[in-house]
Amino acid sequence: MNAPGQLLVLEQCTIRFGGLTAVSKLDLAVSERALVGLIGPNGAGKTTVFNLITGVYQPTEGRILFDGKSIDGKRPYQITEHGIARTFQNIRLFPSLSVFDNVRVAFHLHVLSGIEHALWRGRAFHDEEAAITAQVLEMLAIFKLERFRDTPAKSLPYGDQRRLEIVRALATRPRLLLLDEPAAGMNPTEKVELMSLIRFIQEKYHLSILLVEHDMKVVMGICEHIVVLDYGVKIAEGNPAAIRSNAKVIEAYLGEDSGSGAPNSQSPP
């Protein structure tokens, strides 16, 4: 099942919370540099899948392989060390830290000098801090956040907060990026910007991306491969065109008038 070029593989993953099976026997693969979408109605288990991959939950059954190595049973910070970064459905920045420090914290994994260097403050420490500052500023410049450098993250406009969360995740230098509803709460213009941003970072940082999203325009627009979940079970998988015409998906999620805008089950009149 672990074919070459597959970065992330979930094999028959199941998780139960008491009597509730949130995800059942899920097989999922994300190949190197692929952009995979994960969709499904509310409560289908999409975020649970993210939490399984990132170690917040442990699978009750099945296993998770990243780059051929088993990562289930590891703690979230260890999984980030392996090269998986994520954003959160409801933004989780460090609200009181400045934009600069939010990104700086994410460089943590690549800091060689620990507590003893911080205390001694020798040349090695200052050199490394200067290098990190330069890299953080470069990233802020790329993503047009440099004018907010010293602003506390909590006072950033909403769209910029979403962007900062992506930048922060990128700063851990992941190979796989998990985006949990990045378009939530955005207006159509912002969504278009987001789509080009996602394409841009995938190109620039040679990433694989797994995307959970409700907005069909976004998902259909950028994903090469889509996996559909319903009640914790994978009901379909394929390219956007195949998903759009899949009878099971239409019944469970997209509704009759599919292919444009949000699925009708998601947007009340």
Next chain:
Amino acid sequence: MKRPKTLLALSLALCALVSWAVSFAGRSGHPVNAYFLYVAYDVGISIILAVSLNLINGYTGQFSLGHAGFMAAGAYTAGVLSTHLGPRLIPLLGGDSPFAHSIVFLTALLVGGLAAALTGLLVGVPSLRLKGDYLAIVTLGFGEIIRVILQNTPAVGGSRGYSVAMGYTNLFWTYGFAMITIYVVMAMVHSTYGRGFLAVHDDEVAAEAMGINTTRYKVTAFVTGAFFAGIGGGLYAHSKQFLNPSGFDFIKSIEIVVMVILGGMGNTAGVVLAAIVLTLLPEVLRPIAGYRMVIYSLLLIILMLTCPQGLFASIGSGLRRLLRRKTGVSTSPSTHG
């Protein structure tokens, strides 16, 4: 803070100089009022305790109510060490000289700090799984356990208390260690490594997702904070020369917590200021005797109400507002109102 190490060395030298001047004045027949000296020691010890607790409660956001317990661990260890081992160590160090006594005191303080750090580790590892109020209750419990153990240990006098033979504490040791505490906490926090403490404070889940081992950070903060609480305890032991378990109850912990909150969580300068103010306040209020603690409590309430962001932040923003009003009036007198 461009050159923190130089600043630390300079302030240590200043502490030594002032301390030497005080003892010189004493020897030449013009002693400094002992009351003022002891109040000064209390202020220095409060700074050590408050700044070290600020690393745990303020920067890392782990609400601990057990700081007096760690202080007690350090105080008793250092006191017992200097009282029992001191007389035996001094001949080995070349007899009754200031040098020998300094070595004995420094050893006692450091061992006291390490004992407190070890206690911090033992308390921290199980209890740091908890958050917020729950952690506060558990650390409060542990602090009380330490106190009760001391109260029931006849070897250290039990509830009758324990007399420490030597009054080693002086201005140099007290303020020297206060400077070191401030330096260590500031240097830790002001680094890419140290931003991890603030990240844990802000959002643990997000911190883990950024590759931060939150448990390790929390334990580091706890152990470092406990170490300096132990040092503060050792200084206290050799200043008062008498230790009573009831002096390390949770009221003492709360006093330190109040200094941190009033200073502004995670604001070292503010916490230092609050430690000074809150230690001096009861002394200043001594003349009104019976109503002293009532006034003290009232002032606390007023300070909390008027400076919810912390003493230092409020003074800072107050000054800024004042300056702005002044400059505003002088440049454009027509726009006031």
